[in-house]
Amino acid sequence: AAELSIKFLSGDRATEVVQLVGPRLAQLRKFNAAAELYLNMDLIKEAIDAFIEGEEWNKAKRVAKELEPRYENYVDEKYKEHLKNQGRVESLVGVDVMAALDLYAEKGQWEKCLDTASKQNFKILHKYVALYATHLIKDDDALKALQLYTQHGAPPNPQNFNIYKRLFLDLINLSNTDGPESYRMWADLRNFLQQLCENMSKSAEANSPAHEDFEQMLLIAHYLATRSAAKGVEQLLSVAAKVSVSLLRYTELIHTDKAFYEAGLACKAIGWENMAFIFFNHFVDLCDALDDGRAPDHSDFLDTDIPFEVPLPTKLCVTVRKPSPPTRLRSTLKLQPDRWRQYRCHAANQI
Numbered sequence: 001a002a003e004l005s006i007k008f009l010s011g012d013r014a015t016e017v018v019q020l021v022g023p024r025l026a027q028l029r030k031f032n033a034a035a036e037l038y039l040n041m042d043l044i045k046e047a048i049d050a051f052i053e054g055e056e057w058n059k060a061k062r063v064a065k066e067l068e069p070r071y072e073n074y075v076d077e078k079y080k081e082h083l084k085n086q087g088r089v090e091s092l093v094g095v096d097v098m099a100a101l102d103l104y105a106e107k108g109q110w111e112k113c114l115d116t117a118s119k120q121n122f123k124i125l126h127k128y129v130a131l132y133a134t135h136l137i138k139d140d141d142a143l144k145a146l147q148l149y150t151q152h153g154a155p156p157n158p159q160n161f162n163i164y165k166r167l168f169l170d171l172i173n174l175s176n177t178d179g180p181e182s183y184r185m186w187a188d189l190r191n192f193l194q195q196l197c198e199n200m201s202k203s204a205e206a207n208s209p210a211h212e213d214f215e216q217m218l219l220i221a222h223y224l225a226t227r228s229a230a231k232g233v234e235q236l237l238s239v240a241a242k243v244s245v246s247l248l249r250y251t252e253l254i255h256t257d258k259a260f261y262e263a264g265l266a267c268k269a270i271g272w273e274n275m276a277f278i279f280f281n282h283f284v285d286l287c288d289a290l291d292d293g294r295a296p297d298h299s300d301f302l303d304t305d306i307p308f309e310v311p312l313p314t315k316l317c318v319t320v321r322k323p324s325p326p327t328r329l330r331s332t333l334k335l336q337p338d339r340w341r342q343y344r345c346h347a348a349n350q351i
Contacts, residue, residue: 002037015041044068052078126155133163142170150188154196156203161210168217173255178262180232186225193218220250241266251310257286
């Protein structure tokens with residue numbers, strides 16, 4: 001019917017017949033036949049769509065290129081969409097590498113994503129490094145995010161600064177990371193921040209407020225690495241204690257309860273019981289403040305550079321059993337009741 005109409009009927013009537021027959025041929029999966037009919041009536045877009053529906057991509061591309069070049073981009077977009085829907089990322093790489101990288105990221109195939117991105121350029125690579133790091137941080141895997149930047153470097157891109165800061169905060173507020181076994185993590189964090197600060201000093205961000213913030217983070221990471229290393233050597237335990245006390249200056253970044261608890265433990269380990277008492281006592285105040293919402297007492301630190309105006313944690317970073325404050329502090333110091341009363345009086349006199 002279509003062939004007869006093309007031969008013997010007027011253009012409009014023949015077109016009407018072909019537009020009726022073409023979709024029916026497509027339903028019968030005779031896509032090439034449908035496309036040929038459309039081409040006979042100069043229905044270029046319909047012919048291209050028929051080839052696309054039959055996945056005859058080369059034919060669709062050739063028709064667009066030779067007869068209607070404005071449809072070339074249309075064919076390309078449809079092909080990309082087809083590859084994405086089919087999950088054929090490797091084929092998509094050769095057509096549109098950015099679309100392929102987005103699909104790898106969407107499917108969680110991060111190793112393939114970064115491997116493909118590394119073959120493009122530094123900017124593209126770090127776009128997907130940042131996306132992966134953000135994904136890891138949301139999954140509470142800041143350590144793996146740190147390893148990611150240790151491997152690929154730390155560009156001074158302002159759009160990455162929130163990622164870097166969140167990575168730093170998540171790591172320094174992890175529990176049970178003050179021992180010598182954590183040295184590698186702290187050293188990696190320090191090296192990452194050092195590289196970042198060096199890169200910033202050579203960029204437009206040099207001496208900016210962000211640069212100063214990261215310099216402070218670098219100092220804290222250096223303290224943490226030093227303390228971790230010192231704890232592995234008995235003769236250096238006093239150094240570890242001094243570093244723990246020094247870290248109290250940075251409780252606007254380090255969780256307050258964690259900083260005071262670790263300082264108390266470090267002082268207790270070398271026999272500085274008066275200082276341990278003060279730090280543990282403030283830790284108890286913080287626990288109580290978290291329960292009843294009142295501000296903790298900072299009067300013990302009036303003449304020090306330990307900051308007062310620091311955010312109260314929404315939950316404790318240090319997980320301990322919570323009996324009454326005197327019992328909790330006494331058990332931490334391992335003192336008997338009589339000795340505890342004597343010690344409280346002695347500590348009060350020292351304060």
